[in-house]
Amino acid sequence: MTDVILEKVGKTYPNGYHAIPSVDLSIEEGEFIVLVGPSGCGKSTLLRMVAGLESISTGELRIRGERMNEKEPAERDIAMVFQNYALYPHMSVYDNMAYGLKNRGMAKKMIEEKVSDVAAMLGLTELLQRKPRQLSGGQRQRVAMGRAMVRDPKVFLFDEPLSNLDAKLRVQMRVEIRQLQRKLGTTTLYVTHDQVEAMTLADRLVVLNKGKAEQIGTPMDLYNKPATPFVAAFIGSPSMNLVDANLTEQGIHLSETLTLPLSHQHRGDIVWGIRPEHLEVSDERNADFALRIQAVESLGAETLIHGKIETEFGNGEPMVVRLSGPHLPEVNSLMWLTAPMSHWHLFDAKTQQRL
């Protein structure tokens, strides 16, 4: 069953800034959707329109079939976790979690029950009487989640909930959020700028760029078949190598002297891409091109090699290669590489669409 539907939803701020032209998205019940994109692309704006904290300028939002545009946040049956947690500083953990229920006029007995259930689930039972300032960052994060969970809402909304935590805690909480969401089965809309977080959490991802949904799909869809160079570059780490090229009947001209043979009906300027992990080390005879090595990053389990494609006129496009295991090539030496055709990504340079 479709739970949340955004139909041509757009936002223009009162100052005239056109933050989101139009977004279409339908979310299934229980689905975990991640909105991902660089800072300032309109993720929070979109989420806050769903929450009712920003008005919807154009289009319609429906939750369980009901139009929500004019409803107050409290009437939408959503719960939200904020980046800085937004815990009420003068209330105890218990009161923070109970406040929404009290305002809905729930019986005291029932509130107690719900809060202690959720507190137990999140390991907060011992902390219920503390004030937020007496908690660590991770604990505050948990309380913020608890406050959302006790409400048992139709939709969870998260706005970069992990970005104030240190790296280790972030990974831990990420796993925990995913487990809790699976267990509760609550439809979730989650905003992040971190593509790793996005890939690991999402059932489906929405990649936003300047207020437009560039692509909506599962993490593997986005990895394997990015719809635009933007998505291709944004998903995956290190980023996909993208080279401006020209497609003719001979193939793809990466530079004046370097052509990768290909028969394709498209003609004209394109963007050619290959992920660092798909480049293979080869020898001079079989290689597609050579890389002049500029830097080597050894991470133990893998090695990242940065260089530039070697052409007759000196250095060409920059390129990163990712090899598993330790490698120690000399800086400034040449490395011969093949780029298997099955891993190529071709985009029309003009329309920015995948070919």
Added chain:
Amino acid sequence: MIENRPWLTFASHATLLTGIALVALPVWMALVASTHPASAFGVGHIPLWFGDAGAETWGTVLFEKAGNGVDTPVWFMMLNSLIMALGITFGKIAISLLSAYAIVFFRFPFRNLCFWIIFMTLMLPVEVRIVPTYEVVANLDLLNSYTGLTLPLIASATATFLFRQCFLSIPGELVEAARIDGAGPWRFFFDILLPLSRTNIAALFVILFIYGWNQYLWPLLITTDDAYYTLVMSIKRMLSVTDGDIAWNQIMATTLLAMLPPVAVVIGMQKLFVKGLVDSEK
């Protein structure tokens, strides 16, 4: 300090103690004077050490009458001062909280204009516009009333401005969280905003109480009925007796009693007082 120079430290203490003594000098004098009978004051003579009429003088002014033409006892005028001070304090805090709340948390036409109008009153003490204000209050038939004593003085913007600053520092996400939790504007005001502004309110309370208690010209003008005399203004009435008949001991005792409550507040709540001063000048 960086280097150990005992004479410098000694000089510091000495300077401070001298300062304290100088600052305390007039109060010391007043205290001494209040312990002598009125007859002890004459040309070329004022007592420099405590006498033995202290209890009598203090008892008289406190419970019988302040003297020098003021027939009300000090305790009664203290009550009036207290009513006026608290009226001004609570009035200012209440209307300022509300108006700052409106200005910070709502968007409505002429919002800036309202803020400006309120702000214009910030630096305009009643003394500057004393004649017309007096006439307005007289027209409204508020002379000799507690309303007349307090209401005209609660129109100041310092408190509004202070609360505005305080509210602006509250993170927007907290408001959003409250809205999602189903709190409307009133609930938010009472459940979140007031508790978060607690120390600001308390600090402002101290400053405003002193301000209210120390009002002088206003009560002097609008009260002609003994029943509304406040303590600070009564001094002026006591001093208007012809020179020779002034009972200095009573005036000094009354003066000391008039400064006691606000001084006690400053010393007793020093931390809040300092915070209030610093905040209200930001």
Added chain:
Amino acid sequence: MTVTFPQKGLPWLLLLPQLLVTAIFFLWPAEQALEQAFYQEDAFGLSREFIGLENFADLFTDPLYYQSMLTTLVFSFSVAIVGMSLALLLAVMADRIIRGKLAYQTLLIWPYAVAPALAGVLWWILFDPSMGPIALWLKSAGINWNHYLDGNQAMILVVIASTWKQISYNFLFFLAGLQAVPRSLIEAAAIDGASPFKRFWTIVFPLLSPTTFFLLVVNLVYAFFETFGVIDATTKGGPGQSTTTLVYKVFDDGFVGLDLGGSAAQSVVLMAIVGLMTVIQFRFIERKVQYS
């Protein structure tokens, strides 16, 4: 940008009390003052006559008004400079010492709570020519003190009483300013061989300049508007006009001299000055708010 509530009528309701009080006790009187400033009224308020700008013309041709302006400036700057210098001295001393700082602070700040009128009375007694201990002591030192007759001495008396009350305020802000001076700077200067005295003038005092400037403004405003009680309780503006400040003159001409038109014209001039200062302060504060 703060988050707001969507209600449209409620903010007006919230503003209503403040706006009402402002309108009745500020805007209405201000309007009245403006109106009166253009009329001549007889002392009993029975008849009045429109005279246009004559009240203002009178005011600005009246040497007494200019004298009052001068008096106000002399008085205000004396209060500001004397008060700030003494407070700075005390604050520097208090900042130097390690133990007992709070006790000294407590013993120095209480005069803030004393009503200006009472401060006036207290100092008046000390300086009373016939029995005040300080006046008698001055006499024995060869100075004939009588502030009832000597305008300069009257000015000195009101400056002392007004300053006394304000020292606590200056002290607190200077002490806070001193404590905000980074220790490392002073230590660096000490390592460079600067004596404590030199360190103060070359490092600490320049760093205090925002505080000093702020206090100067506050003190001038204080001396301008909040010292009515001091003057009224001690000299009543006299002898002659020697301690009649602008604010005192508004009262004196209006309630004592019963020149309502002239007093109203003065109110209008003062309000214009205050309005100007408010605009300046508003700009200043808004800028500070934006950057902080």
